[in-house]
Amino acid sequence: MSGPVNTGHTSAAIPMIKVLGIVSLLCGVLIVITQITTLGRIRHNQELLMRESVEQLLPGFQKQIVYGVEPSGDLKVLQGLGVEGHRFFAGYDNSGNFLGVVIETSDRGYADVIQAMYAYSPDSQTITGFQVVDMRETPGLGNRIGSDKDFLDNFKSLDAKHPISAVKHGAKKNPWEIDAISGATVSSRAVGRMLNKSVQAMAPIVAKNLDRIKRGN
Amino acid sequence: MSEPISCHTPTAPPTTDNPFLNGLWKQNPVFVQVLGMCPTLAITNSVRNAIAMGLATTFVLVFSNTLISAVRKLIPNQVRIASYIAIIATSVTIVDYLVKAISIPVYKALGPFIPLIVANCIILERAEAYAAKKPVVKSMLDGFGMGFGFAFALTCLGTVREVLGAGTWLGFPVFGPHFEPWVLFVLPPGGFIALAIWLLTFSSWRSWRMKRKLAEENSQLVRVSEVA
Amino acid sequence: MNESLSHIFLDAFLINNFVLCVFLGMCSFIGLSGKFSTAWRMGLSVMFVITASGILSYYMNQLLIAVHAEYLRIITYIVIIAATVQLTEMFIKKTSPALFRELGVYLPLITTNCAVLYVPLMLTARNYNLVQSTVFSISGSGGYCAAICLLSLVRERIDLSDVTSLAKGTALTLVLAAILSMAFMGFAGMGGGA
Numbered sequence: 001m002s003g004p005v006n007t008g009h010t011s012a013a014i015p016m017i018k019v020l021g022i023v024s025l026l027c028g029v030l031i032v033i034t035q036i037t038t039l040g041r042i043r044h045n046q047e048l049l050m051r052e053s054v055e056q057l058l059p060g061f062q063k064q065i066v067y068g069v070e071p072s073g074d075l076k077v078l079q080g081l082g083v084e085g086h087r088f089f090a091g092y093d094n095s096g097n098f099l100g101v102v103i104e105t106s107d108r109g110y111a112d113v114i115q116a117m118y119a120y121s122p123d124s125q126t127i128t129g130f131q132v133v134d135m136r137e138t139p140g141l142g143n144r145i146g147s148d149k150d151f152l153d154n155f156k157s158l159d160a161k162h163p164i165s166a167v168k169h170g171a172k173k174n175p176w177e178i179d180a181i182s183g184a185t186v187s188s189r190a191v192g193r194m195l196n197k198s199v200q201a202m203a204p205i206v207a208k209n210l211d212r213i214k215r216g217n
Numbered sequence: 218m219s220e221p222i223s224c225h226t227p228t229a230p231p232t233t234d235n236p237f238l239n240g241l242w243k244q245n246p247v248f249v250q251v252l253g254m255c256p257t258l259a260i261t262n263s264v265r266n267a268i269a270m271g272l273a274t275t276f277v278l279v280f281s282n283t284l285i286s287a288v289r290k291l292i293p294n295q296v297r298i299a300s301y302i303a304i305i306a307t308s309v310t311i312v313d314y315l316v317k318a319i320s321i322p323v324y325k326a327l328g329p330f331i332p333l334i335v336a337n338c339i340i341l342e343r344a345e346a347y348a349a350k351k352p353v354v355k356s357m358l359d360g361f362g363m364g365f366g367f368a369f370a371l372t373c374l375g376t377v378r379e380v381l382g383a384g385t386w387l388g389f390p391v392f393g394p395h396f397e398p399w400v401l402f403v404l405p406p407g408g409f410i411a412l413a414i415w416l417l418t419f420s421s422w423r424s425w426r427m428k429r430k431l432a433e434e435n436s437q438l439v440r441v442s443e444v445a
Numbered sequence: 446m447n448e449s450l451s452h453i454f455l456d457a458f459l460i461n462n463f464v465l466c467v468f469l470g471m472c473s474f475i476g477l478s479g480k481f482s483t484a485w486r487m488g489l490s491v492m493f494v495i496t497a498s499g500i501l502s503y504y505m506n507q508l509l510i511a512v513h514a515e516y517l518r519i520i521t522y523i524v525i526i527a528a529t530v531q532l533t534e535m536f537i538k539k540t541s542p543a544l545f546r547e548l549g550v551y552l553p554l555i556t557t558n559c560a561v562l563y564v565p566l567m568l569t570a571r572n573y574n575l576v577q578s579t580v581f582s583i584s585g586s587g588g589y590c591a592a593i594c595l596l597s598l599v600r601e602r603i604d605l606s607d608v609t610s611l612a613k614g615t616a617l618t619l620v621l622a623a624i625l626s627m628a629f630m631g632f633a634g635m636g637g638g639a
Contacts, residue, residue, distance in 0.1 A: 016296045023288075023300045027307035027520070034311045035516050038318040045321050108448065110633065111461065134325055138633075139262075139383065140400040251615055254471030255559040302527060302556075306520040313519070329566045332519050336559045338472055404630070405466050409623035413616045421611055 047081055050089070057119035057129040058091040058099045065090045065216060067209075069202075075209050077217070088202060090213050091119075098214040100128060103202050107194035110186040112136040114145075118195060120160065122206045122213075126175075127164075127195065130155035135187075142187035151188070154178045160199045166192035236347070236355050240362025247370035248419045252338040256330050257371060258408040264387045267375030269323045270330065271368020273312050277334050278367075279360035280308040282348040286356035289349050301344045302335075309335045339363060370415075377411045378402045450580050453573075457585035459632040464592040465625055469560035474593055475618050477551060484597035486544060487551060488590025490533060492583070494555050495564050498522075498529040499582030502565030503575055522565040523556075530556045560589050595625060 055061045066078040069086045078087060089102040101122065106115040114137065119129035132146035145151055158164065159175035166189045167173075169182040178195075180188030206213065246252045253274075260270040284304050292300050313331050317324045324331070334340070343363055348356040379385060382402030384392045401407045448456075463469045470491070477487050505521050534552050538545045545552070555561060564585060568578045599621050608617060 016293050019292055020296050020299060020303075023292075023303050027303050028517075030307055031310050031516055031520075034314045038314040041318040042314070042321075045318065049321055138400075139403045140398065251475070252472065254475060255468050258471060259468035299527070302523055303520065306523045310516060310519045314516075329563060329570070332566055333469075333559050333562055335519060335523055336557045336562045338557050341557060405468065406623040406626040406630070408468065409619045409626060413619035413623070416619070417612060417616045420616070424611065 043080065050081060053117050053131055053133065054089050054091055054102045057102050057117060057131055060093045060099060061091045062094040063092045063096070065092075065213075067213070069205060073205055073208070075205070075212065088206070090216070092216060096216060098216070101202075101206055101213070103198055104133070105194040105198035107190045107197070109135060109190040110137050110142045110184075114187070114190055114194065116191070116194060118155065118198070120199065120203070120206070122203070122210055124157075125160050125203065127155055127158040127160055127199065130191070130195070137184070137187050141181075142184045144181050144184055145187050145191055148181055151179070151181050158195070160203060164192055164196040164199065165189075236351075236359035237362035237365075240359055240364070241366040241369065244363075245366040245370060246339045246363050247367060248416060250339075250342075251416075252342060253367060254412075255333065256337065257374060258405075258412060260327060260330055261371055261374040261378050261408060261411070262382065262403040263326075263379045264372060264375040265323070266326050267371040268368060269316070269320075270327060271364070271371045273316060273327070273331060274334055274337065274339070274367050275361065275364025276312050276315070277305065277308045277337075278340055278343060278364040279357055280311070281305045281340055281344055282356040282360035283353055284308075285344050285348040286351060286353045297349070298345075301341065301349075305340050305344065306335050339367060373415055374408075374411050377415070378407055382407060448577070450577065453577055453580050454584040455632075457581050458588040458591070459629065462588040462592055462629050462632075463560045463563065463585050464589050465622065465629045467563070469563050470558045470589055470593075473551065473554065473558055474589075474596065474622070475615055478593050478596040478600055478618065481594065481597045481601055483547070484593045485590065486548060488593050490537070490548065490552065491555055491558065491560065492586040492590055494526070494529050494533055495561050495586035495589075496579070496582045497533075498526045498561060499564045499568065499578055500575070501525050501529065503568055503573075503578045506565070506569055518565075518569065522562060525565070526561050527556050560586070592625065596621060599625070 051064065054064055066080075066082055067088055067090060068076045068078045068082045069088070070076060081087070084104065088104070091099040091102060093099055100119050102117055102119050104115070104117050106113055108114075112135070114132060115134040116130060116132045118127050118131070120126075121128050130152060135143060135146065137143040137145065154172075155178075157175065158178070162174070162176040164176050164178065166178040166180045166185075168185075169180050171177075172179040178188065178192050180192075240246070244250060247254075247257050256270050256274070261267045281301070281304050285301055288300075309332060312334070316327065316331060343359060347359050351359070376386060379387075380391055381399045382404075384390055384396040384398045390396075399407075402411060457463070461467055464471070464474050473487060473491075478484050502522050502525055505525060506518070509515055509517055509521060530553060533555075534545075537548070537552065564582050568581065573581060596618070600618065603617065603621070
């Protein structure tokens with residue numbers, strides 16, 4: 001089995017080139033048709049998944065506005081989902097009351113990148129919820145960061161005014177510390193790092209535009 | 218001891234009258250031909266992923282077998298492999314979008330292994346050994362057979378790994394709440410071990426059947442020679 | 446991702462070894478690890494193909510992004526790999542006909558080696574720049590080479606032992622690979638916390 005072999009004769013090369021050209025054209029057409037027909041459905045699925053995640057993090061959630069963060073630090077209301085990394089979700093209940101914002105973050109864990117979302121309340125400057133979106137951590141050890149009840153309790157009211165970090169299991173003294181899962185230190189530390197860096201970056205932006213976000217425009 | 222070192226081991230001559238059953242059992246791509254090892258080991262840590270990967274590969278096999286068989290007489294010999302690879306890569310791109318459109322969690326779980334279906338030995342082997350020579354309907358059936366055979370093998374492996382390694386089957390708990398999962402089985406070494414055990418099971422079953430057949434034939438010969 | 450080069454190197458070589466942890470290149474891993482001499486030659490050829498096609502894929506990816514044709518990625522990478530393997534074949538044939546004869550049919554089979562296609566897919570997914578891509582390609586393929594050489598050394602020893610004929614061959618190789626994989630699990634977490 002080898003790649004295309006050139007016979008060297010131009011007369012014999014032409015039918016080969018013709019055939020390859022037709023095959024490539026056919027393949028290209030098929031790919032483009034597939035992409036066009038599935039694009040809408042894929043986007044719909046992604047939005048649905050996002051809504052579910054936000055719903056879990058903000059109890060009482062009914063409506064959301066997706067804000068895109070411009071490089072200048074200004075906010076822009078997005079129609080669709082926008083680009084990952086430069087957006088956050090503001091959640092409201094059905095009377096239009098502001099519930100909080102949900103921000104995405106990610107960092108390198110034990111095996112691969114961990115992607116997560118967390119709920120942040122700008123009024124109390126605390127993190128009120130945490131949810132893993134995607135991870136490849138060790139089953140039974142690292143991947144307990146997504147399901148271990150005691151670990152997730154850390155995020156019921158995590159102080160974001162001070163730098164957040166994970167400490168050894170049982171050594172938590174301050175409200176800005178996370179009690180790591182014993183046996184899953186690397187994964188727990190990754191969670192601490194990703195929350196810290198995200199909150200440091202996003203909290204000022206949210207605070208600056210808080211009136212606008214609360215109004216919902 | 219030298220092992221037959223080729224992409225696949227020599228197998229029993231295929232039964233050409235039913236390509237579907239052939240691919241499903243007699244020339245099962247994983248247990249008999251020992252092809253397509255990469256996804257077999259990587260994706261089988263849960264039954265859901267195993268079935269999804271099996272179906273995706275079946276789609277690619279059927280699509281590429283059918284298309285290649287349809288155009289087999291039009292493609293000159295020298296550009297044969299290049300065209301096959303182009304068609305296979307196209308069907309993999311299509312299945313990539315389809316899986317994403319059907320279920321994003323499954324898409325994330327399968328990860329880079331969907332595009333890696335292109336490098337799955339099974340597909341190119343079937344294209345060259347079968348689809349390039351046989352008519353369209355037979356090639357399509359062969360695609361289904363090999364694909365379902367592959368899915369069956371993946372499910373066998375996935376069952377063992379998920380039941381032992383997580384205590385569930387397709388997400389449903391199999392044992393009670395006090396079951397301590399044998400986590401090794403959903404980790405890489407477990408994949409190797411589970412596949413080794415399945416291969417041993419099937420090859421010993423086959424050799425037992427072969428011995429029985431030989432014993433029957435021998436006893437028949439003895440009877441014939443006694444009569445004569 | 447802002448990963449340090451040493452981290453990328455360790456990760457691809459040891460922590461997430463292509464063969465023993467990510468399960469790539471299995472067909473050739475099982476089929477070619479019978480003898481050490483075959484194994485290291487195959488390992489080096491694969492290293493060359495992966496590094497060359499990794500760098501080429503990086504540039505092609507930039508081009509595809511520029512023309513908004515990301516859906517052509519899979520086809521493009523496969524074409525690059527097939528071309529690289531073809532070139533490698535011709536190069537080896539010219540420089541060392543003996544090596545060419547020894548590797549025989551496995552050289553073109555590198556095209557269907559999952560590990561080779563995995564590298565450009567990962568470079569794209571993790572958004573590595575050129576230097577990171579090169580380090581990733583070299584260390585990942587080095588990990589493949591190391592794993593196949595290790596296994597071949599073990600298998601050469603086992604050949605001298607008494608194993609039931611039923612278990613000989615693929616099943617035994619897989620069990621040996623399982624033990625190697627368990628050993629490599631010990632490297633996990635070596636990256637520390639970034």
